Amino acid sequence: MNFPDSNALWNFESSGHCFLFSQTFTDFYSITFAGDIVIQGQNYHKLSSPFVKMVGTHSCGVNEAGYKGAIREDVTARKVYYFSQSDTTEKLLYDFTMEVGDTVRGCLENFMYPFI
Numbered sequence: 001m002n003f004p005d006s007n008a009l010w011n012f013e014s015s016g017h018c019f020l021f022s023q024t025f026t027d028f029y030s031i032t033f034a035g036d037i038v039i040q041g042q043n044y045h046k047l048s049s050p051f052v053k054m055v056g057t058h059s060c061g062v063n064e065a066g067y068k069g070a071i072r073e074d075v076t077a078r079k080v081y082y083f084s085q086s087d088t089t090e091k092l093l094y095d096f097t098m099e100v101g102d103t104v105r106g107c108l109e110n111f112m113y114p115f116i
Contacts (some may be wrong), residue, residue, distance in 0.1 A: 002073065006045075008032065008033060009030050012026050013027065013028055025054060026055045026065075027053070027054050028055070029052040029065070030050060031066070032049075037070050044071055044072045044083060045072060046070050047069050047071060049064075049065050052064060067087065068084075068086040069085050071083070071109045078096040079092060079095050079096065079097070083091060
């Protein structure tokens with residue numbers, strides 16, 4: 001089974017607290033494919049968020065519509081890599097070779113605090 005490379009849509013709901021305005025917020029948004037791009041000699045599929053619906057008074061500007069990075073699949077290695085708009089190197093997003101009990105490493109992070 002290959003990772004989708006077109007006609008895919010991922011829907012998200014993200015909640016948080018904006019300490020600056022002392023308000024709780026929830027963002028609803030989708031991420032979809034938006035064409036192709038070459039980064040450091042590798043072919044990637046661009047990811048874009050066409051909209052963000054914010055529920056609450058303030059969201060601190062954390063999530064905005066637009067370019068969200070790019071992904072590529074290494075079919076032979078059975079891995080998918082992600083290149084965010086703020087990184088200089090790609091990160092492992094999915095590893096289809098993993099088995100039960102394996103340690104997960106890769107692109108598990110949010111906007112401020114990367115997980116190790």
